[in-house]
Amino acid sequence: MPTPARLRSAIPALLVFAIFCLAATAAQTSPPPDSKTVPVIDGGIGPCSADFTITDDAAQPVYAANIQVHIAYGFMYLHKLDLQVGTNADGKARFTGLPDRTRQGLFFRASEGGREGSAFDDPSQTCKTQFTVTLHKKSQ
Numbered sequence: 001m002p003t004p005a006r007l008r009s010a011i012p013a014l015l016v017f018a019i020f021c022l023a024a025t026a027a028q029t030s031p032p033p034d035s036k037t038v039p040v041i042d043g044g045i046g047p048c049s050a051d052f053t054i055t056d057d058a059a060q061p062v063y064a065a066n067i068q069v070h071i072a073y074g075f076m077y078l079h080k081l082d083l084q085v086g087t088n089a090d091g092k093a094r095f096t097g098l099p100d101r102t103r104q105g106l107f108f109r110a111s112e113g114g115r116e117g118s119a120f121d122d123p124s125q126t127c128k129t130q131f132t133v134t135l136h137k138k139s140q
Contacts, residue, residue: 035089043083046099048127054091054110055134061091065112073099100127114138
């Protein structure tokens with residue numbers, strides 16, 4: 001039995017509507033991100049890790065501070081990797097999978113708004129480290 005022309009023209013619209021409804025249902029059922037979960041970024045190039053607590057001048061945790069690190073690793077340190085993670089509501093973040101040997105160590109930069117701070121680690125000396133970084137106003 002042939003499909004009427006009206007029904008054939010409505011089928012693509014019905015498919016689009018069904019896909020939209022499924023996508024909207026899936027978006028509603030996923031739980032919101034927990035602001036207390038510690039964000040973790042895995043470099044996947046070694047056994048070391050670095051845990052951070054970012055605070056302001058008043059020793060209060062800083063939410064959504066950005067922590068960055070540039071890593072040169074591997075044979076003759078020719079491989080490069082840039083990692084970045086943001087802090088949670090408690091000012092905490094974590095890097096895992098960092099190499100245990102680097103040419104000049106790891107220099108971490110933290111920033112939020114007009115404030116910044118930094119930390120340095122030599123993973124050949126301290127493979128699993130914990131840092132508390134205080135953010136200060138950027139100097140002009």
